[in-house]
Amino acid sequence: MFPSKTQKPLVEVRGLSVDMPLAGGKDGLRIVDNIDFSIAVGERVALVGESGSGKSVTARAVMRLDPVARLSGKIDFEGRDLLTLSEKEMRHYRGSSIAMVFQDPMSFLDPLMTIGDQVAETLRIRGIGRVEARKRALSVLDELGVDRAAERLGSYPHEFSGGMRQRVVLAMALVGEPKLLIADEPTTALDVRVQDQVLDLLDDVSTRRGLAVLFITHDLGVVAGFAERVMVMYSGRIVEDGDVHAVFKDPKHPYTRGLIRAVPRIDQDLEELYAIPGAPPAPMARPAGCPFNPRCSDAFDRCRAELPAVLPVTGERVACHLHDRKGA
Template identity: 50%
Template structure:
């Protein structure tokens, strides 16, 4: 049950294999997602993801960070084809050279087998009336695993995910697991289809600090061992600093900044990233005091004109209120969507 790098052949449930592909495993290019407004106004939509672009190279971890309502989860759900039925999309999601947003995409061959997801709330994601072992085993059977091998494979997956005494615990129901064990079961479920990309949506939010650290170490270990790529959705910069190679900072449905995680967190090139980093002392220095980010976050439904961050930005000027800034490269591999990025960024 080993996931492979971009050049590996991964059989899907129909027995075919993913062709080798050069370039990033996933390329998100100008992604847009529109949803009907919550008030139900006919013909009126909200652009919850607005022109988002980034790459996920094979074997790397990319962190999607930002406050609530920034569009992180909607971006991840787009990648795995789990948006609401009433959503409309645009742009490209290029997976192994093929745009997943084309109408002919067979999501059944992608979801769970090439791209898997660990959801924020495992108790809601797991079926309460079916044992953990049967749920993991169903994925294996659909992937074409011989029935005689399924039980041993389930035990192996649960063991890799850190579930103690997996031969016994596979017969347990989700409510019989603690929060940490349920998340480990979700990890086993996500790995069952031998994916190349793992999406993790706030995988440690509901756990206490000690269990969070264990789950993050487990994910990092599995990712390195199996050569998986991972797209990690979180609002916690400390998590990103611990596990991510690249980071994409989102605000009100748009990308504010992207680049190598360590460099972005140490030397931000966008006022929003700088404010986020300042609000978490451990991201900067052990002795710095927290400097809370003022104001309330903008959301796609109430996005200000121009740069959405301008009402909270200490550098805001008239241009920021009128003109949406375009992402530009301010240093090799460093991109910022700020009109005055040079005043923030120090190479």
């Protein structure tokens, strides 16, 4: 729940900005702009936004995957600031404390390595013996419902179906017993039925292991079914952050409202699908004031002049002048 009341959060991100250097060597491009968020132990958080809103970059920043990206701020993970670690120390965190799975289960797996070796690799590189690593790989594959896992340790990825492959990918991520799993659109490449299975599985695993999940997606249906909390990103900033039911029932930010309205509903006859007018601004051409103001039907003068701060609004956090006015 928001923000974890009882215990210290697992991850606490403070003032995180990500700049990508430009070819000219001038100032970098600010892709993620000064965001704060935290994730509690075992919490399932969805990060949603359009393509280019900075959600994947945020996730990759937490893992420090882009060597060229300039990161500033703090990423506190169990009391240590990940941004101050050396690359070698960071490598130790990857896979064993924080794991990540990507969109496409087809290409996540090395086509020339057996499933058993791939799942065991995370353990092997940490000095765990072959036999023990295999045993633990097998038990994770079993846990994730890979049929006849023992016989299939020697199989290659192409011998598996898409859904099974996604299970193997999850097994690779989970075998190191991470506390946080970052899932970057893990279901987008799958058909709806398999998508559902994978979500159920994630749900199961996260409950059983007390695993926190940061789920990155643009599919609001998936968010509603899986996450406890949702963070909405727009143009490199978090514009709304709150309990998933509250946000869906009563979105506070006009952008969130637009997003939810844009999801077609089967129980309503529509002449035309709704779309938020305009397009998100490019990082080098953000408008003055609130980055959403040119597309916002509720924008007023202050929106065009002043960047709204992220402020608490009835148990949520919202960055919108509409609510600031009410609150003030």
